[in-house]
Amino acid sequence: MKVNILAGATSKFGELWNISPRELVQEVVKETLQMANLTKARIEAVFVGNMLSSSLGNQDHLGAFYAEELGLKVPALKIEAACASGGMAVQAACQSIASGQYGNVLVVGVEKMTDHKPEQVYNALMGAGSDTEREAGATFPALYALIARAHMEKYGTTERQMAQVTVKNHYHASLNSHAQFTNTLTVEQVMNSPYVATPLKILDCSPITDGAAALLLSAKKTGKSVTIIASEAATDSLDLSNRSSLTSLNSAASAASLAYKKAGIGPQDINVAEVHDCFTIAEIIAMEDLGFFPKGRAAQEIAAGKTYLGKGKLTVNTSGGLKAAGHPVGATGVKQLVEIYQQLTGIAGKKQVAQARIGLTHNVGGSGATAVIHILKKS
Amino acid sequence: MKVNILAGATSKFGELWNISPRELVQEVVKETLQMANLTKARIEAVFVGNMLSSSLGNQDHLGAFYAEELGLKVPALKIEAACASGGMAVQAACQSIASGQYGNVLVVGVEKMTDHKPEQVYNALMGAGSDTEREAGATFPALYALIARAHMEKYGTTERQMAQVTVKNHYHASLNSHAQFTNTLTVEQVMNSPYVATPLKILDCSPITDGAAALLLSAKKTGKSVTIIASEAATDSLDLSNRSSLTSLNSAASAASLAYKKAGIGPQDINVAEVHDCFTIAEIIAMEDLGFFPKGRAAQEIAAGKTYLGKGKLTVNTSGGLKAAGHPVGATGVKQLVEIYQQLTGIAGKKQVAQARIGLTHNVGGSGATAVIHILKKS
Numbered sequence: 001m002k003v004n005i006l007a008g009a010t011s012k013f014g015e016l017w018n019i020s021p022r023e024l025v026q027e028v029v030k031e032t033l034q035m036a037n038l039t040k041a042r043i044e045a046v047f048v049g050n051m052l053s054s055s056l057g058n059q060d061h062l063g064a065f066y067a068e069e070l071g072l073k074v075p076a077l078k079i080e081a082a083c084a085s086g087g088m089a090v091q092a093a094c095q096s097i098a099s100g101q102y103g104n105v106l107v108v109g110v111e112k113m114t115d116h117k118p119e120q121v122y123n124a125l126m127g128a129g130s131d132t133e134r135e136a137g138a139t140f141p142a143l144y145a146l147i148a149r150a151h152m153e154k155y156g157t158t159e160r161q162m163a164q165v166t167v168k169n170h171y172h173a174s175l176n177s178h179a180q181f182t183n184t185l186t187v188e189q190v191m192n193s194p195y196v197a198t199p200l201k202i203l204d205c206s207p208i209t210d211g212a213a214a215l216l217l218s219a220k221k222t223g224k225s226v227t228i229i230a231s232e233a234a235t236d237s238l239d240l241s242n243r244s245s246l247t248s249l250n251s252a253a254s255a256a257s258l259a260y261k262k263a264g265i266g267p268q269d270i271n272v273a274e275v276h277d278c279f280t281i282a283e284i285i286a287m288e289d290l291g292f293f294p295k296g297r298a299a300q301e302i303a304a305g306k307t308y309l310g311k312g313k314l315t316v317n318t319s320g321g322l323k324a325a326g327h328p329v330g331a332t333g334v335k336q337l338v339e340i341y342q343q344l345t346g347i348a349g350k351k352q353v354a355q356a357r358i359g360l361t362h363n364v365g366g367s368g369a370t371a372v373i374h375i376l377k378k379s
Numbered sequence: 380m381k382v383n384i385l386a387g388a389t390s391k392f393g394e395l396w397n398i399s400p401r402e403l404v405q406e407v408v409k410e411t412l413q414m415a416n417l418t419k420a421r422i423e424a425v426f427v428g429n430m431l432s433s434s435l436g437n438q439d440h441l442g443a444f445y446a447e448e449l450g451l452k453v454p455a456l457k458i459e460a461a462c463a464s465g466g467m468a469v470q471a472a473c474q475s476i477a478s479g480q481y482g483n484v485l486v487v488g489v490e491k492m493t494d495h496k497p498e499q500v501y502n503a504l505m506g507a508g509s510d511t512e513r514e515a516g517a518t519f520p521a522l523y524a525l526i527a528r529a530h531m532e533k534y535g536t537t538e539r540q541m542a543q544v545t546v547k548n549h550y551h552a553s554l555n556s557h558a559q560f561t562n563t564l565t566v567e568q569v570m571n572s573p574y575v576a577t578p579l580k581i582l583d584c585s586p587i588t589d590g591a592a593a594l595l596l597s598a599k600k601t602g603k604s605v606t607i608i609a610s611e612a613a614t615d616s617l618d619l620s621n622r623s624s625l626t627s628l629n630s631a632a633s634a635a636s637l638a639y640k641k642a643g644i645g646p647q648d649i650n651v652a653e654v655h656d657c658f659t660i661a662e663i664i665a666m667e668d669l670g671f672f673p674k675g676r677a678a679q680e681i682a683a684g685k686t687y688l689g690k691g692k693l694t695v696n697t698s699g700g701l702k703a704a705g706h707p708v709g710a711t712g713v714k715q716l717v718e719i720y721q722q723l724t725g726i727a728g729k730k731q732v733a734q735a736r737i738g739l740t741h742n743v744g745g746s747g748a749t750a751v752i753h754i755l756k757k758s
Contacts, residue, residue: 054433060506064748075612099477127439233454369443
C-alpha cells in the first residue's frame with residue numbers, strides 16, 4: 001500500500017476560545033488545497049479524526065457535518081480511536097485510496113476542548129480508559145504516573161531525565177509558530193513545577209488544546225509529495241492491569257515492528273519522528289518501543305541531547321510534540337503526519353531537520369490500548 | 380472492489396435490559412465465527428459501527444474496547460456516521476481488504492439505547508441533526524413529518540399508504556425470531572395509533588432498540604460466500620432547509636446511481652432489498668430514490684402489496700426493517716447486510732425469498748445527510 005501526501009496544514013494550536021471548530025477546519029482545508037493547487041471538486045471523500053465531539057459537543061454525524069461545512073457531498077465519516085483517532089483516520093483514508101475506490105481524499109483531525117469545564121473534559125477523556133480504572137477514580141495522569149514509577153524502578157529513570165523531554169520539546173516548539181507553548185523551559189523550572197500525580201509534574205503533562213490539521217492524500221505523486229510507505233496499527237488491553245508490561249506499550253512495539261517490515265527499513269533509517277508524548281515518560285517509552293534506543297536507555301540518551309534538532313542522526317518531536325505544540329486529541333495524529341510532510345519536503349522553517357529523508361509518526365490512544373505507526377518517505 | 384462475506388449474525392433486537400453490549404457483541408461474533416468455521420486468530424482487524432456509545436455511555440476508544448472483549452490485539456476502530464454508522468463501517472472494512480492490507484476483517488455494529496431516559500436518547504439522537512433544527516426543538520419524527528407532508532402534497536401519498544409499509548414490515552418481522560416486534564398489525568390499527576408528529580403516528584416510527592450484528596469479510600470466496608459488488612456513499616446537508624428537495628434524498632439517489640454503475644446492473648436486477656425505514660415515509664422515498672418505482676408511485680405500489688414476501692419480483696425489508704425488526708442505530712447498517720447474506724445463501728428460514736440472486740442495502744444517517752448503498756451477489 002503506497003499512498004501519497006500532496007499537502008497538509010495545521011491551525012494554530014492553543015486555547016482558541018474565539019474560533020469554532022468549523023472555522024478551524026475551514027482554515028486548514030483551505031491552506032491544504034492551496035498548497036496542493038487542487039479545487040474542492042477534486043476531493044472524493046472526507047475522513048474525520050475526532051474523539052470528543054459527541055461527549056463534549058453533542059455533535060455526532062461528524063463526517064456529514066464537516067463535508068457540508070466544506071461544501072462537499074462526497075462520502076464522509078468519523079473515525080474514533082481515542083487519542084489515536086487522527087492516526088487511525090489517516091490509516092482508513094490510505095486504505096480507501098489503496099483499494100482503488102478514491103483518487104484524492106481529505107483527512108481532517110479536529111478537537112475543541114477548552115470551551116468546557118475541566119471536570120467535563122477529564123471525564124470525557126476517561127471515556128478512553130477501562131471501567132475498573134474509572135471506577136477507581138483514575139485519570140490519565142494517574143495511569144501514566146504508574147507507568148513512570150514502574151519505568152523508574154526497573155531502569156533507574158529519573159525525574160530529571162523526564163524533565164529533559166519537556167525542555168527539548170519546548171525548545172522545538174519555540175521554533176514552531178503554530179505551537180500552543182512557544183516558551184523555552186529549564187530543567188529546574190520543570191523540576192520545580194507542582195506534582196499532578198507523583199512522579200509526574202504539571203510540566204510533564206501535555207495540555208488541553210483546541211486545534212485542527214488536514215492532509216490531502218492521493219493515489220498520485222507530485223514533485224512535492226511524500227509517500228506513506230507503511231501504516232500499521234495494533235491494540236492491547238484498555239486496562240493497565242491486564243497488560244504484560246507497564247514499561248513498554250505492546251501495541252506500539254507490535255505496530256512498529258510490522259511497519260518497519262512493510263517499509264523494508266529499520267529504526268536506524270529514520271531521520272525524524274513525531275512521537276506521542278502525552279506525558280514525558282511516554283516519549284521515553286516510545287523511543288524504546290520504536291527501537292531507537294535499547295530498552296531502559298532512552299531516558300539517558302534523551303537527557304544527553306541525542307534527539308535535539310541539529311544534534312544527532314534522529315530528531316524527535318520537531319513540532320514540539322504533544323507537550324509543547326499541544327494535544328487536540330483527534331487532531332494530534334493528523335498533525336504528526338503534517339509535521340513529517342513538512343520535514344521531508346523541506347518546508348519546516350526554523351525547525352527543519354537537515355537532509356530528512358525518512359520520517360515516522362507514533363500515535364497512541366489512551367494509555368496505550370491503540371497504537372498506529374506511519375512511515376513516510378520523500379516520493 | 381470485490382470483497383466477500385463469509386458469515387454474519389445478529390442478536391435478538393429489542394429492549395434487552397439484562398444484556399450488556401459486551402455480551403451482545405460476544406454472542407454475534409461467536410455465531411459468525413462458528414458459521415465461517417474460522418478461529419479468532421484469523422481476524423486481522425475489527426471495524427465497529429456505533430453512534431451513541433460516547434454520548435449515552437461515556438465510552439470512547441470503542442475499537443480497542445471490543446477488540447479486548449474479543450481477546451484480539453489487532454487494529455480496531457470505531458466508525459461513526461449517525462444511523463449510517465453500520466453501513467459506513469462495512470464500507471471502510473471493505474476498503475481495508477480491497478487495499479490488500481488485511482485478508483479477514485470483522486465488522487461489528489452495536490448500540491445500547493434502552494437503558495437511558497427517553498429524553499437522553501432523543502437528545503443524543505439529535506446529535507445527528509443540524510444546529511438550527513436542534514435550536515428549533517425539532518426531533519427526527521418532526522423532521523420526517525415535514526418530509527412526509529411534502530411528499531403527500533406533491534404526489535398525493537396518503538396516511539393509509541404509509542400505514543401499509545408498517546403492516547408489510549410487521550408481517551415480515553413475524554417470520555423473524557430476532558425481530559423486536561413479531562406481532563402483525565392491520566392498517567386500521569396503524570391508522571388508530573396516536574400521532575407523534577402529524578402525519579406520522581407512533582406506528583409509522585421505528586423503535587428505540589438494543590442490538591448487535593456482525594459480519595466476517597474476506598478477500599477469499601467460499602462455497603457459502605456472498606460478494607459485495609458495490610459499496611458507495613454520498614452526503615448532503617444536515618439541515619433539511621438546505622436541501623434541493625424534501626421528497627427525495629439526494630445522498631441516497633446519488634449513492635445508488637454510483638452503486639448500480641459500479642455493479643453493472645440496474646434496479647430491475649435486485650431481488651431483495653433492506654431499506655432504511657426509520658419512518659414509513661422513508662421506505663416510500665427509498666423505493667423511489669433506488670429506482671424501484673417511478674417518482675411518486677412507490678406508496679401505491681407498496682400499498683398494492685408489490686414488495687411483500689412471495690408477491691413480486693422484489694421483496695423489501697424481509698427482516699421487518701427498522702420499523703419492526705428494530706433500529707439499534709449503529710447495528711442497523713450491519714444487520715441489513717446480514718439479512719441479505721442470509722437471503723442470498725438460502726438460510727433466511729421462513730422469510731426466505733425464492734431464488735434471490737442479487738440484493739441491496741440502503742442505510743441512511745439522520746434525515747438523509749449520509750446514505751450508503753451496498754449491492755451483494757451470490758459468489
